[in-house]
Amino acid sequence: MTEYYGSKLEDIFNSMEDRFRPEGAEGVDAIFCYDIAGEDGGKWQVSVKDKELRVEKVEGNLKGCSVTIITDPETFIGVTLGKIDAGEAFSSGKIKVDGDIGLLTNILPKLFTKYTPPAKDVTSKDIIDTVVERFRADKAEGIDIVIGYDITGEGGGKWSVIVKDGYCSVKEGLDPNCTVTMQMDAKVFVGLNLGLIDGTAAFTSGKVKIEGDMGAAALSAGMFERFKVGVIEGAEELISLKCLPSIDQRFATGPVMGKWFDGLKEKKFYATKCPVCGRTQIPPREICALCRVRCTDFVELGPKGTVTLIDDVYYASPDPLTGEVRETPYAGVYIVLDGASEEEAFAHEIKKEDIDRIKPGMRVRPVWAEKRVGSYKDLLYFEIDE
Amino acid sequence: MANKKKNRNVAIIGIGQTEYSSHKEHQNQAEMVNEAVRRALDDARITMDDVDCVMHGNMELFEMVYQPDLWHEIGTGAYGKEEIRITTGGTTGASLVCAADNLVASGMYDVILAVGLEKLQEGHTTGGITNMADPLWFRHLQTGALTGTTAQEMIEEFGEDRAKRAAMKYRIMMDKHACLNPRAHRRFGLEYDQMDDLMNTSPKLVGELRLIHMCSQSDGACVMVFASEEKAKKLCKHHPPVWIRDHITVHREETLPNLFGFKKPEMTQRYAARKLFERNGIKDPVEYFDVFEMYDPSAWWGLDWLREFLLLKGDEHIKMLEEGEFDLDGKLPVNPSGGVTATNPIGATAMLRPAEAALQIRGDAGEHQLERNVRHALASGFGGTFWTVLIMLEKDLNW
Numbered sequence: 067m068t069e070y071y072g073s074k075l076e077d078i079f080n081s082m083e084d085r086f087r088p089e090g091a092e093g094v095d096a097i098f099c100y101d102i103a104g105e106d107g108g109k110w111q112v113s114v115k116d117k118e119l120r121v122e123k124v125e126g127n128l129k130g131c132s133v134t135i136i137t138d139p140e141t142f143i144g145v146t147l148g149k150i151d152a153g154e155a156f157s158s159g160k161i162k163v164d165g166d167i168g169l170l171t172n173i174l175p176k177l178f179t180k181y182t183p184p185a186k187d188v189t190s191k192d193i194i195d196t197v198v199e200r201f202r203a204d205k206a207e208g209i210d211i212v213i214g215y216d217i218t219g220e221g222g223g224k225w226s227v228i229v230k231d232g233y234c235s236v237k238e239g240l241d242p243n244c245t246v247t248m249q250m251d252a253k254v255f256v257g258l259n260l261g262l263i264d265g266t267a268a269f270t271s272g273k274v275k276i277e278g279d280m281g282a283a284a285l286s287a288g289m290f291e292r293f294k295v296g297v298i299e300g301a302e303e304l305i306s307l308k309c310l311p312s313i314d315q316r317f318a319t320g321p322v323m324g325k326w327f328d329g330l331k332e333k334k335f336y337a338t339k340c341p342v343c344g345r346t347q348i349p350p351r352e353i354c355a356l357c358r359v360r361c362t363d364f365v366e367l368g369p370k371g372t373v374t375l376i377d378d379v380y381y382a383s384p385d386p387l388t389g390e391v392r393e394t395p396y397a398g399v400y401i402v403l404d405g406a407s408e409e410e411a412f413a414h415e416i417k418k419e420d421i422d423r424i425k426p427g428m429r430v431r432p433v434w435a436e437k438r439v440g441s442y443k444d445l446l447y448f449e450i451d452e
Numbered sequence: 453m454a455n456k457k458k459n460r461n462v463a464i465i466g467i468g469q470t471e472y473s474s475h476k477e478h479q480n481q482a483e484m485v486n487e488a489v490r491r492a493l494d495d496a497r498i499t500m501d502d503v504d505c506v507m508h509g510n511m512e513l514f515e516m517v518y519q520p521d522l523w524h525e526i527g528t529g530a531y532g533k534e535e536i537r538i539t540t541g542g543t544t545g546a547s548l549v550c551a552a553d554n555l556v557a558s559g560m561y562d563v564i565l566a567v568g569l570e571k572l573q574e575g576h577t578t579g580g581i582t583n584m585a586d587p588l589w590f591r592h593l594q595t596g597a598l599t600g601t602t603a604q605e606m607i608e609e610f611g612e613d614r615a616k617r618a619a620m621k622y623r624i625m626m627d628k629h630a631c632l633n634p635r636a637h638r639r640f641g642l643e644y645d646q647m648d649d650l651m652n653t654s655p656k657l658v659g660e661l662r663l664i665h666m667c668s669q670s671d672g673a674c675v676m677v678f679a680s681e682e683k684a685k686k687l688c689k690h691h692p693p694v695w696i697r698d699h700i701t702v703h704r705e706e707t708l709p710n711l712f713g714f715k716k717p718e719m720t721q722r723y724a725a726r727k728l729f730e731r732n733g734i735k736d737p738v739e740y741f742d743v744f745e746m747y748d749p750s751a752w753w754g755l756d757w758l759r760e761f762l763l764l765k766g767d768e769h770i771k772m773l774e775e776g777e778f779d780l781d782g783k784l785p786v787n788p789s790g791g792v793t794a795t796n797p798i799g800a801t802a803m804l805r806p807a808e809a810a811l812q813i814r815g816d817a818g819e820h821q822l823e824r825n826v827r828h829a830l831a832s833g834f835g836g837t838f839w840t841v842l843i844m845l846e847k848d849l850n851w
Contacts, residue, residue: 157668381657383579
């Protein structure tokens with residue numbers, strides 16, 4: 067399998083069991099399917115039910131999927147690691163989703179802890195790059211040496227570490243004034259620094275060749291802190307703070323909107339009528355913004371009307387406070403109620419069962435809540451009037 | 453001076469932008485602002501000592517950081533100076549330019565530094581937009597800024613295939629422009645031969661408004677420095693000043709449904725263009741302007757509004773698009789920067805339009821610089837329930 071961003075597809079799927087959070091799977095009963103195209107791709111099925119996880123590699127067709135993610139290995143690994151913006155990949159069609167997209171945006175992130183790639187191979191350069199930050203000035207008092215490293219083989223290079231007056235610096239290439247020069251293969255250099263190879267044994271067996279002041283070579287060991295893999299990985303930790311504000315609000319309706327809400331209780335739509343242009347406004351408003359006059363006359367509109375436009379909504383934004391997402395698709399409709407001025411539409415929803423049939427020009431009627439209290443909840447939706 | 457009420461001429465003398473992206477975890481809001489401020493001051497070759505007044509604009513409810521002008525003080529450099537905050541929805545950035553124009557023209561200030569910014573990833577844009585709707589009635593029905601009504605109307609008017617193709621061509625054209633702009637947020641590398649695929653496979657949001665048609669949510673800041681004619685001539689040694697000829701803002705009611713009755717009212721875009729061109733003696737805007745930086749929140753809206761802004765009739769705007777007249781080498785290039793579908797840091801978005809238009813006039817836009825001599829530029833802002841700001845910029849002070 068090809069590696070992207072230091073990970074393979076298998077790494078991600080095989081680590082799912084370890085990363086699974088049963089506490090995030092409360093009440094989840096879903097099958098997430100992954101159809102990852104290409105020679106180095108594959109198909110996986112991740113089932114979650116009763117707070118238990120099952121990850122399977124699938125040959126042949128994916129079945130029973132609640133949601134299917136269709137993409138390629140590079141995009142999938144990049145998105146998993148945060149190297150590729152998920153939204154961008156989705157927008158540009160590099161990721162396609164079939165099925166309940168809400169499972170991906172709302173449920174999936176709760177099911178697993180973040181994937182981290184396997185430790186990357188340490189190179190000689192990684193070690194040299196951290197020399198200055200691992201330098202311990204307190205152990206280098208009065209020391210004035212130049213240590214040359216001649217690292218051969220794949221991933222090798224030549225560097226000089228200069229220690230003088232309690233400061234340490236590194237430059238590329240071998241300094242002509244090296245106090246001591248150590249020559250070894252890159253694998254040996256990395257192994258020594260990671261503590262996987264014994265220094266004395268390496269020297270004795272000839273894997274490390276030392277030229278110049280042997281004492282300086284011994285001295286150098288004590289002047290630096292041990293190299294840690296973590297030093298190169300978490301170079302800079304970026305912290306972000308999370309907060310969730312929730313504000314309880316009260317809004318005064320005023321007498322005009324008060325009349326509107328009162329009307330809803332009686333299954334009536336009250337509009338104001340402009341004394342100058344005759345425009346009806348629904349919901350009613352005290353002022354006609356066009357004529358800049360007060361409207362004191364109310365007229366009753368509808369309750370039936372004619373649809374002008376329909377907005378079929380396939381993507382509902384999650385409620386920012388609760389994370390709840392409305393069921394999709396739902397449809398918003400613009401309706402000119404009987405008796406309304408022709409430019410003044412009223413907006414509401416159409417009954418779920420009517421979504422597929424509703425067309426501009428159709429007649430609709432309101433459906434009311436059984437118990438009406440003077441709230442937006444009194445009007446449930448409109449339905450086709452037939 | 454065409455707008456006879458203007459007391460003195462006003463120039464844009466400095467522009468600074470951050471790069472735009474959805475990943476600005478490396479800096480906080482004030483730091484992001486400061487990056488753009490430093491770039492604008494460098495561009496104008498001035499220091500904060502030269503600035504009389506700072507203007508700050510964003511949509512604070514998107515980040516839910518209130519009094520952001522105070523929070524961002526260390527970034528804007530406004531400490532101890534006069535500062536004015538502006539928040540007018542999508543038009544915020546353009547409103548900043550209008551207000552700066554007014555204030556410098558009035559003689560109140562000689563040099564103004566205006567900051568437009570947004571860090572959308574730190575808040576909840578749709579939550580913010582929903583909370584702008586009338587809390588008494590419309591809020592529970594609001595779907596953020598998404599609507600498919602324009603797509604539906606255009607399909608009705610021009611036929612399904614032609615309308616869908618035109619909207620997708622517009623989108624791909626904008627992506628091609630954005631790919632030339634290293635600061636642009638979304639740069640997909642779309643090709644025209646993907647049109648059929650995208651028309652059918654891009655996820656539907658609302659009606660025929662698909663994900664690919666819609667603008668991004670970006671983080672970033674844009675800063676502009678404005679100066680009176682006298683100051684501009686003294687300060688601008690390294691690049692020419694760009695003159696603000698005139699601007700207009702057109703507001704409307706807070707309700708949307710009254711746009712979708714049996715009779716459609718005149719759109720604010722057309723009203724603004726009609727009034728602005730009339731008082732400046734512009735008979736044929738397509739002929740007159742060399743570039744148009746338009747606030748286009750979606751491909752459908754962008755294409756539809758070209759008809760309004762350019763006072764076109766019937767399918768003239770679609771024909772122009774089909775014939776490549778809005779391309780970089782077309783009759784009237786639209787959004788060489790890539791526009792709003794590519795980059796949308798809301799409080800900065802409407803400022804980016806005149807800022808990018810001014811860079812085109814200066815010849816400093818970079819890779820997306822037009823080859824022609826750009827002398828006359830048009831820039832628009834859009835906000836809320838379809839209100840409009842329209843700004844005219846000029847290379848020469850000769851109108």
